[in-house]
Amino acid sequence: MSLLWKLLRQHISIPQFAGFFLANLVGMVIILLGTQFYTDVQAIYDSEDSFMKADYLIINKKIGAITMLTGKSVAFSGEELAEVEGQPFVEAVGFFTPSAFNVRAAFEMQGIANMSTDMFFESVPDRFVDVASDRWHYEPGSSDLPIILPKNYLDLYNFGYASSRGMPKLSEGIVGAVTLHITVQGNGKSADFNGRIVGFSSRLNTILVPESFMKWANGEYVSKAVEPTRLIVKVGNPTDQRIAKYLTDKGYETDTSKLDASKTTYMLRMVVGIVMAVGLVICVLAFYILMLSIYLLVEKNSYKLENLLIIGYSPCRVSLPYQLLTVFLNVFVLLMAYGILLLLRSIYLSMLMGFFPHVTLPSLLPSAIVGIALLLVVSIINICVVKNKVMSIWNRKD
């Protein structure tokens, strides 16, 4: 091998390979950084509200003076629902089902707080709630009831109530560990439940319980039918102009900040997509440089290669040094790019973590997968091209 290498390394151009190395490094870093940045930022967005998937809108009818005076219903009829479902920008629609029974919740913490309040429940179809199905589940007859609370409630307590009364502030974790004593009453019956808070939502301004509980409880404690007053809508592209127009036309309302958040995510995705495309283009160009250098190298050494084939070396064995050279270069580029990625990530994370201190960071897996996939694709093409070139030397006298 060493003698073979001594022969075949003749005419290797260091500047050409350095050019490839730098160009490919830049491209690779951009691609890896794009992937990792997107994953990290996505995690931060999601951690804001891990219970509601992105791109959901909550729609209700506007309540104005006329509605109040005429007593016009703010509930959605079957036709109206079907119409919303038929819109081209809508991917899925679900009802908010309100509870039509009385709910009273008592919150106790030894020596810290002791409160009780009237409240209400709502539910949405389970497919819109992003909690593991074993945690977001109610068996009729069971006394365990999972609940998602609006984050506002906690803020109201911490920054309003607790401050003014000199009571301790509560974190999400502590509240999550506490059981709510829930009493449900209606239709002449009543029952007690142990409410378990599985999370806080900043996108949903309501108290959510599983759909199965709501169906059961509304059947059990309510005599009249319940009409939905709010819809949860999944849209494909939240920046779609038709959404805003449709809502205005029909006199519906939505929380615009949610629309904005979705728009930001959408824009982020687009910008990262563009950046990664640029990285990919640089990588393709770098790959082109490498291929040109290899072609030139093989061309310059073609007489040597031919003589090696003639004294009995197989095309595979003669190709191997150049194949190893390219693969080694690719691996080296990937490792360097990964090192640079880690460095850059630590810089931007230290900034992001300042804003969002409680975020659990995603792993480096996505960028690793992208990097290794690129490495494999490029290396396989390199290996095939070198082999083809050597075979063309084998066949040249045909």
Place this chain on the structure above:
Amino acid sequence: MNTIQLQQTLPAVFSERTNLQSDVWLQDVRLEKGKVYLVEANSGTGKSSLCSFVYGYRKDYIGSILFDGENIRSFSVKRWTDIRQEHLSLLWQELRLFPELTAMENVRIKNNLTDYQERQQIDYWFDCLGIADKKDSLIGRMSFGQQQRVAMIRALCQPFDFIFIDEPISHLDDTNSQIMGDILMDEVRRQGAGIITTSIGKHLPLQYDQVLKL
């Protein structure tokens, strides 16, 4: 591999020629393992082409060439690699050494592949041929006669059933030609192989079983 047959073989460039008088071209020739052949030729009669055809390097001929009755045109790359490592050796007229390597490295690059000759054997041949002091000289700095001797040693660094030797002594004196002939015959007898040597005048001093006029 025991026989090489040429059936009505002719280089494609000669297909226009009419007054061809040859013991090889357009004839049925059978070369057998263990025998010594001399192919005598004038310049331009296709002596080197013959070597290239049999070695699978060129295919621009008409007719067929058979190894043990099997047409070599259909041989795969792997088969040819195998033949070149184990069954057929060729000393090229243009030698095809690597000028970037030393004499010894040129021999070793072949012997590393076949792992056939002992180091002492190679040293012994360098000694016999009077180029022991040139082992570590670059081939590019050696005379053609010296290079011919290195190429001969390289050609012997493999097992073979036939060895083709294309004008091996064009730049050698009689003494060195004799030594080269002896070394060649020793190795060929040891391997029980056949020799096909070509010449346009001066030929290796061997006991030829058959002389073919090209």
